[in-house]
Amino acid sequence: MRVRPLLAGEIRISEHFARCPDGALGPWRGLLSQVLRRDLRWSPVPVYLLEHPREGPIVIDTGYAADAASDPARTLGPATGLLFQHRPYDLDVLLERAGVRAADVGLVVMTHLHSDHASGIERFAHAEVVADAREWRAADRGGSGLSTGGYVTKLIRAIPRRRVVEVDGPRSRPLGPFAHTLDLLGDGSITLLSTPGHTPGHCSILLRTGSGRELLVAADAADHAAQIRRPAPTVAMTDRSAFLASQVTLGQYAALHPDTLMIPGHDPGFWPFLDEVYA
Numbered sequence: 577m578r579v580r581p582l583l584a585g586e587i588r589i590s591e592h593f594a595r596c597p598d599g600a601l602g603p604w605r606g607l608l609s610q611v612l613r614r615d616l617r618w619s620p621v622p623v624y625l626l627e628h629p630r631e632g633p634i635v636i637d638t639g640y641a642a643d644a645a646s647d648p649a650r651t652l653g654p655a656t657g658l659l660f661q662h663r664p665y666d667l668d669v670l671l672e673r674a675g676v677r678a679a680d681v682g683l684v685v686m687t688h689l690h691s692d693h694a695s696g697i698e699r700f701a702h703a704e705v706v707a708d709a710r711e712w713r714a715a716d717r718g719g720s721g722l723s724t725g726g727y728v729t730k731l732i733r734a735i736p737r738r739r740v741v742e743v744d745g746p747r748s749r750p751l752g753p754f755a756h757t758l759d760l761l762g763d764g765s766i767t768l769l770s771t772p773g774h775t776p777g778h779c780s781i782l783l784r785t786g787s788g789r790e791l792l793v794a795a796d797a798a799d800h801a802a803q804i805r806r807p808a809p810t811v812a813m814t815d816r817s818a819f820l821a822s823q824v825t826l827g828q829y830a831a832l833h834p835d836t837l838m839i840p841g842h843d844p845g846f847w848p849f850l851d852e853v854y855a
């Protein structure tokens with residue numbers, strides 16, 4: 577399997593929103609920074625194109641909808657659409673450059689269903705969309721609070737082909753420090769790692785390339801690389817202690833596997849150092 581990290585867009589996030597100041601009021605101070613547009617940084621919105629020898633093209637997360645710039649509220653929702661500025665890039669063009677059409681993608685693996693990851697989902701209408709059962713439930717329910725307002729339920733409910741997996745269910749296995757993981761295709765190439773806390777069913781994803789190289793897509797379990805070394809909260813959490821525990825686990829995995837490339841979710845300082853393709 578080959579892995580191509582694609583920069584599907586950028587989202588302008590306050591540094592203190594992604595990684596909050598310490599203390600009980602930290603998340604509120606982080607939110608205030610975002611509202612007042614302090615310490616903003618354009619941060620990557622990643623999609624990963626996987627070229628699997630048997631399954632063909634697979635994507636992790638979906639980037640932005642084609643109309644995300646002109647009509648952000650439709651697929652990003654009022655919270656994410658208004659709170660952040662967005663620079664959507666054309667994912668169809670990025671896929672084409674890699675020789676893939678969105679219609680050829682048979683499987684979409686979602687780290688979680690927040691709108692900055694799911695906005696582009698309609699582009700993959702023929703694909704089966706995989707997410708953890710807890711995540712489907714949270715996204716179907718939606719809400720308007722700080723921890724529930726990140727979903728656009730209408731977009732999620734319209735997904736035609738859902739695949740609900742239980743990453744902490746009966747088929748789940750421990751893997752090193754991770755208590756609950758699921759080998760999605762049964763060949764070790766894509767392993768979902770339960771890393772809840774940012775959202776109830778958030779998964780980080782361990783990828784193994786054809787040459788045996790490991791990449792760990794932390795996604796929003798750790799917005800910044802520094803949170804893997806030193807756990808720190810973010811503004812958007814459904815469970816603070818689970819969020820911090822997930823970062824501890826990511827850090828333990830990184831220490832045990834120094835050759836694994838740990839990729840944070842929205843770290844502008846990290847993204848430029850990624851290779852175009854990992855074979």
Ligand SMILES: [Zn+2]
Nearest residue numbers: 688690774796
């Ligand atoms: Zn998120």
